[in-house]
Amino acid sequence: MEHLIWLVPAFPLGGVLINGLFGRRLGKGAVGFIGPGVVGAAFVVSLVLFLDLVGRAPEARQLTQTLYSWIAAGDFQANIGFLVDPLSATLMLVVTGVGFLIHVYSVGYMHDEDSAGFARYFTYLNLFTFAMLLLVMADNFLLLFVGWEGVGLCSYLLIGFWFKDRDNATAGKKAFIVNRVGDFGFLLGIFLIFGSFGSVAFADVFPTAASVLAPGGDLAFWICLFLFVGAVGKSAQIPLYVWLPDAMAGPTPVSALIHAATMVTAGVYMVARSHALYDLAPDVLAIVAGIGAATALYAATIGLVQTDIKKVLAYSTISQLGYMFLGVGVAAYAAGIFHLVTHAFFKALLFLGAGSVIHALHGEQDLRRMGGLKPIMPVTYWTMLAATLAIAGIPPLAGFFSKDEILWRAWDAGHPVLWALGFVTAGLTALYMFRLFFLTFHGPFRGTAEQRQHAHESPASMTVPLAVLGVLSVIGGWIGIPPAIGEFLGGVPNAIEAWLAPVFLSAHGEAGHAAEAHAVPPAEYALMAASVAVATLGILAARHLWLARPEVPQRIAARFQVPYTILRNKYWVDELYDALVVRPYNALSRFAWRIVDEGLIDGLLVGGTAKVVQMQSRAMSGWESGSIPTYVMVFFGGAIVILAYYLFG
Amino acid sequence: MSEIGVGHYITLSAVLFTIGAIGVLTRKNAIIVFMSIEIMLNAANLAFVTFATAIGDLGGMVMVLIVIAVAAAEAAVGLAIIVAMFRHRETVNIEAFSTMRG
Amino acid sequence: MSGVAIAFWVLAAVAVVTSLLVITSRNPVASVLYLVITFFCLAGLFVTLHSHFLAAIQVLVYAGAIMVLFLFVVMLLNLGTPQWFDVAGTPVKFAALVLGVGFVGALVAAGVGDFEPGASGPAAGVDPDVLGSTEAIASALYSAYYLPFLVTALLLLVAMVGAVVLARRER
């Protein structure tokens, strides 16, 4: 099956070339077919590869294909090579699957763009899919980095898609540069890896990791930390998360695909992929888990008070990513990836649902001017309900299984504090998600009459993907039922754990946690029950605050004036960065230009020497007084001096 | 009064040369300056001849001839310049001619 | 005190005195004439040095031609009358004097006076008279120093042309 691998990225690339070069002439119909079509084709091939892997014995689940040697200079060598193993196969399915649905959705969402813009949009979307697949399927760190920056570029292009509005372009630029800060760390990580292993290919690095790097040593620490800096930049964790809320300036399907389902999870994938290194740096794992949990809580608090529907979802994404990093940080890689998959389903659905609402209300994104859309948009309503329940972690939906697995692993790995953070965040998640849900679909319609008139359900091309994602959000969790519940349902295995085990097996030799068949400790049930309880509590509180007694939130906000304004202004982090980093840098640059360049070098050194030379020449010319006797005097004096020197010298 | 040696001639040449030089330095009349230059040249000639006969090399003699020729040429041209200067400024005082200053 | 010594001292004294008079006399015509006398003394000195040809040339060219030219120019521009501006200010004079005395003093101190021609004295068997004679100089002039001879001729030509052009009255 190896020869098929290159087809997966080739299809989107083909889409890019066709739409990019001939898009305007082909017209919206053709472009609308090619764009999603190529991603669909990639999905089919991924599925074929997935099934082929399933058919193999666990240890043999690895397909590789090397196209050609990309860069070979001195002792550095990097190929364009692909690796399809359970981890990357899962990601491929998510990227192409969810991607395909979002492409289809976009056809409807973007239909009022002119043909040039339409073609440009799908070119960028296909380019993104191509870059994301490169990232996921790369068999060495360098190609992974190529995909890494490629998706960064596409997010820049797509955020600033409606470039006529200056803020969109600025948001795009901000995203790219903050990503670049992360990539800076990633690059240093790659250099260190190459320095220690003499190669960047996974096959050379991971198997020999334990022998080359001293476990817990400085080198392992710095490699993993630098790689994590890259992950923080890309997956919008503290402190490099500031670009994601602004990234909402892009079209909603873009937010769904890039800033929810796929790109932002690249960081989690990278940490999971290099688990062999991270296992050697427990300190870094602790940092990962810590930042994950902190970001989860921090983002949840901000999400609580946002009024723009997409901003709420953005902070929710940051929070959920925090969960994934928490999972990966406690070495529960499989749990982290599982949450990544389920999150892709319901977060994409939430974004597309929000898109459908915005589309219906002609661009209205403020929750305070929505409400009572349930009768008008039934499909969107029910699918959004499924997704909101899933993210809140209500069994039997997807969110419950993946989030609970992470919480349990955090507790089981001996991090009660992190578990507590996660637990509180679970409650907050339920609270702000249902706040959004009730404000949008229930209660009186607070928009303008004209909006009410126009509000209508989205066309089929938008609602069908919603429905599919809705189903996925419901059943998505069943692929990872923990043993604790599995036994009651007649020995249903934790499919995803088993599926990913071989990839993470090689890390520390002995079988992953899941394989242990020991009795499930009672604590797991207790925690499970607790998390369900806190979720329902959150939902009820949300219903109470925003449905039953809508004036209560105003009163609470009035009483807790200070914390409310802090949250409202997102802890002023953006302003802080601007003041601490951006403005001083610009000032320093101006200083460098005006003072150092023009003043010191040009003015003083170059200009200075020129003036000195001029002054000298002017002084010298004074001697040419024109009177012959002085000439003769000087002449004769000189003669005497020479003579004296010659005689007595 | 011992035998007249080469030293005597050379000293005489030096003295004449210096007198010529002083003439050039002190006098402001172009003609006189010119004549002082002639004295200096002749002093040089004397030294040439002295050494030529002292070491028996004809080079000195030929040199004197050339110097005389050059002096003649220089005198001719110099005097022509002085005439031109005189016509221009009605005076031969070299102080008057300083337009070439820097 | 051989005849030559006496002649040397007399001629030297006269030369020095007359040249001093040249540079000090108020009247340019007087200084021209003194200069002629100086040249005659020099010619005499050349004779004491056995170079008779050069003595003749000295008299002919210098005293005869160049001084006549000077005299002619002085007369033409009626510069005969003493000029008020002629002698420089006392500080310049004083400086020049110091310079001159210093120069001569330096030379004498450096032992110019007892300069011995060293080993390469008149090559054995070369009679100084023959050396100074016209044929010797002529043969040297047309053999070893032929090139300088030609160049000098050219120079004279150029000088003539130059003099004519410069001194011509603009029409």
Next chain:
Amino acid sequence: MSAYLSAILFFPILGALLLAGIPGANRTAIRQATLAISTIHFLIALPLWWLYDPTGAEYQFVERVDWIPSLGVQYYLGVDGVSVLLTLLTALLTPLAVLGSWRYIDRHVKEFHILLLVLTTGMLGVFFALDLFVFYVFWELMLVPMYFIIGVWGGEQRIYAAVKFFLYTFIGGLLMLVGILALYFQHERATGTFTTSLPDLLGASVPGELQLALFLAFAIAFAIKVPMFPFHTWLPDAHVQAPTAGSVILAGVLLKMGTFGFYRFAMPLFPEAARDALPWIAGLAVVGIIYGAMVALVQPNVKKLVAYSSVSHLGFVMLGLFALNATGVQGSVIQMINHGLSTGALFFICGMLYERRHTYDIEDFGGLSAVMPVFAVLFMIVTLSSIGLPGLNGFVGEFLILVGMFQTHPWMTGVATAGVILAAYYMLRMFQRVMFGPVDREANKGLTDLSGREIAILLPLVALIVWIGVYPAPFLARTEPSVERFVERVAGEGFEAPPDLVEIAPARGAESERENETRDGEETETP
């Protein structure tokens, strides 16, 4: 002893003579003639790509004829992998430059094109020369046409810029001349034979402190040309005042003279001195990277911004050269070509903007992406190449330089890698203010998109940018042997192994230190 190199070298001169024949008034005829000449010249030079056999001798197509036997000077030409690529870059840029100045140059058209052809010969001479004397002749020859190109067809303060450019390089040149002479006599003292041919001079080693002095003489001359940090102030002025074609050639090729000089002459001739001076020069390179990026950010004039970006990019090239391992030097060589392509294209783009709006100020533009879509796509690709986006040529060079340099100087490279962020910041900021946002200025509304001619200029450059980005193997293969020889000659055995990578990480908390102590023994480090 094929005369192939001489043919390439003097063909432009023949062309220039031919041009002299055409009456000055007939401008288009002159432009077409020059275009034909430079294109034919490119076709003559192109076979070098296939004929040059990387596995063959160090210098190929050698021509060695006695020029001034008494001084031991020979007319000695030859090419190695690096000079082949640079020659092809020069041969490619010249016809494009002619195309680029089709409407831009309208005064003294004939003189301009003659100077352009003479300039080409000057540059090629430097790349071909294997004899210091020949090298120096062409080094000075190349100066004169560029001086006139800036001085006559430039902007307002063109005289100031031209004189500054000329003096800066000329003084450097003089310093180098002193160096050459000193080397010449020192070589004679050491071996008794007078010669200025590079291979012979490479043989003899120069004693200690004299070597440092000579190295500095060469290094300063080339540092001015690169330009490196303190000596760079002539570049922005020269670029802003130079006409488009002048800027393209200046940035595309002339700046590479400096780095090529280090590669071909300064470092191989004085290896020990080069190693001693390494921290200083690499340090200056890093300063150049950061400083160039910072100053570029605040430039109101787009051409000056691109000029300062060149200072930053060439800082990378210098860094790569001083990595003293094959990876770093390969990166720096390929980056020389990349910089020629991407910055050359950028200057063409500035020229196109200038031809339309007669201004270089970024403020006067805005929202051009809507008005000129084709231009937007090409400008985007070139900008991305310039900030080193993977998949395009800039990344290949920058990555190799950084990964190479990291092995020997981790901290310095760490700072240099920050340059990657700054590059993105100033380029994207400029790109956004020129291309995105509303079309708020009336004059921008009516701008025409790229004409056929303009596309013909940018397409080959963009094609090469993508080709080197996606498949750099053929380029790297051609320069590999030459770089290996360079590294082995300069690094030699004296160069101690890179500092143990463990030390670079500062002690992070006491207990990890104690851990290290106990286990330092059996740590197996495989750099």
